[in-house]
Amino acid sequence: MLIVLNECQCCAHTTFFLKSVVCAQHFITFVPKKRSRMDSLFRKSDRLLANTRTEIIRDKMNEIHWNAQLVTIIGAKGVGKSTLIKQYLKQKYRLGDRRILYCSADTVEFSARTLVGLAEEFVIRGGEVLAIDEIHKYRSSTTDWSREIKEIHELYPDLKLIVSGSSLLRLREGDADLSRRAVKYTMPGLSFRESLRFYHGLDFKQWALEDILAHPYDLWREVSSKCKPVALFKEYLEKGYYPFLLEGEGEYYTKIEQVVNYIIETELPQICKVDVANIRKLQALIALICSEVPFELNANKIAAAIEIGRDTVVEYLKYLGDAKVLNLLYSDKKKIGKLTKPDKVYLENPNILFALTPTKAEVGTLRETFAVCSLSEKHTVEYGKAQGDFIIDAKYTFEIGGRSKGFSQIADIENSFIFADDWDMPDGAKLPLWMLGFLY
Secondary structure (H helix, E strand, C coil), X not given: CCEEEEECCCCCCXXXXXXXXXXXXXXXXXXXXXXXXXXXXXXXXXXXXXXXXXXXXXXXXXXXCCCCCEEEEEECCCCCHHHHHHHHHHHHCCCCCCCEEEEECCCHHHHCCCHHHHHHHHHXXXXXXXXXXXXXXXXXXXXXXXXXXXXXXHHCCCCEEEEEECCHHHHHHCCHHHCCCCEEEEXXXXXXXXXXXXXXXXXXXXXXXXXXXXCHHHHHHHHHCCCCHHHHHHHHHHCCCCXXXXXXXXXXXXXXXXXXXXXXXXXHHHHCCCCHHHHHHHHHHHHHHHHHCCEECCHHHHHHHHCCCHHHHHHHHHHHHHXXXXXXXXXXXXXXXXXXXXXXEEECCHHHHHHHCCCCCCHHHHXXXXXXXHHHCCCCEEECCCCCCEEECCCEEEEEECCCCCCCCCCCCCCEEEEECCCCCCECCEEEHHHHHHCC
């Protein structure tokens, strides 16, 4: 050890001591305090923000009212909610700023502390913005997180809370007390437009559906002047919806399978109280849908095939729809009841279709899956049933098909359009399918 001649800071007594700045008389006064658990959270927050890249930021950043007292961001696992929150904090505040704290509710620290206790200590230290990720995992078996968030909201009106969860299921289950307090946002995976920026460096603006229908040639000129959209669209249908593609293509489909399995094996039993004994039957249900999508539902037939009750089949389908594994279509959304079966069932996005379908994805299914996924983010989509594939906002009738698709099925229907795959240029009311990828 190094022994140095030094002067005590308290009494100016000069003596020899080991790398110290106090004499023996005052040593006990200067014994350093043990680091608190809050210090540990701050260090983890700093490291996570430092490791967050900000070269590409989704447009959702500008849509969120970050100054609201309580912001909730919900969406499917893997779509980039955590990254967006960290990017916001990193851009807005300098690294090491103790007015902000980012933490995840599924870490070891939360096994011994409450959300209210964390907020209290954070506010006492001068905290202003508290971001809690993975909120649905907070003591999921014993505690309703929404009650604690409500209490924090009432106790500390100057504290800004950002809360996110990777599953729609849990946030909706615990949402009742927060419905009038939170500013809520849902985050989807990447649109075709966003994928062009993420993976190809091509930046385009969003287009409203009404503008696409009224001015399709303007959109076509804008996009085709910079790239060949049909070829890039084919790539997007296979890989591109989830931002974790940036981490590498090799494990992309494996990660999608892991997301789906996590929902079925963990979230449904823990959150929706699905009987663990039925997990394999749920997996069989997904496999059945994958083999026949788009799936025109016969609940009784499915119930017999996987040996559960008809009402249970309908209930499980709705859980999977809320979890963003499936998209459920009804011919009349105004008449949906608790046990109303959907008319048609799709996997939530084309990439899930490629990941879970054992054989090559059927091209018609792929087209319709993309259309429903893209339209559902901002519009009401209903099953056309008698005429047309889909009814949009109770106003437009859309047919989805290939380049040879004609108007015979919708010839006499007002506000009807064809969206055709392998079709790069508009021709009257027949528009390229890729244009629906510019809605968000």
